[in-house]
């Protein structure tokens with residue numbers, strides 16, 4: 001696993017070569033920039049009020065977990081932060097960009113280049129193989145097929161699904177599909193990774209390895225992670241936990 005990670009890093013390093021991260025400091029020694037700035041987010045479905053003036057700031061290379069009971073609004077908030085849904089009120093800035101100003105192709109390009117997403121439902125394309133699913137964002141971003149497949153192969157080795165490269169999603173277990181969707185989220189070396197219960201379908205060992213990979217990526221490249229989870233072990237490892245409760249203000253906790 002460690003060996004594979006080093007290979008992957010050597011490939012992804014090019015994308016980050018002008019950036020050097022230190023915990024809590026940027027390259028000039030200044031306080032790190034805010035990577036996500038969400039202000040007074042409101043969201044309702046009809047009469048059902050889900051998010052009420054939720055504000056949240058996430059720093060560059062921070063690992064934030066969003067926790068809370070089922071139906072509390074975790075996925076709703078994540079989708080709004082990740083530009084997959086819009087808030088009724090409030091603003092979201094990602095990497096300094098007001099997401100309200102992004103539409104159509106600009107929004108698609110922004111997502112492709114800067115955001116990685118791991119969904120609760122994997123949303124893999126059923127007619128494509130595991131390898132093709134992982135390659136897709138890289139090909140859309142302009143990488144050649146050879147380069148995309150090289151990166152995808154390294155990722156699949158890290159995620160321990162290389163033997164399933166030619167399988168279609170319907171031929172994969174839930175956990176394998178989850179790991180393929182993680183590979184797809186990471187292939188473009190995004191600045192921010194949004195994940196909705198990424199280890200929900202994995203056994204304890206595979207979940208730990210996936211979490212280790214996330215933290216390794218964060219440490220090496222300063223990627224920012226926002227992860228919805230019910231996993232207490234992952235929440236404990238996060239820098240901060242944003243706990244959402246129904247009909248109560250969310251609580252932001254620093255972890256030890």
Ligand SMILES: Nc1ncnc2c1ncn2[C@@H]1O[C@H](COP(=O)(O)OP(=O)(O)OP(=O)(O)O)[C@@H](O)[C@H]1O
Pocket residue numbers: 045048050068069070071072073074075076077120
């Ligand atoms: N499109 C929709 N229309 C109506 N209600 C919705 C819609 N999407 C979500 N909801 C409701 O909003 C609430 C929050 O949903 P959300 O998916 O954010 O919960 P969650 O905290 O992610 O839960 P879980 O842990 O079960 O995934 C739920 O009560 C859900 O039924």
Ligand SMILES: [Mg+2]
Pocket residue numbers: 074075076120196
């Ligand atoms: Mg959810």
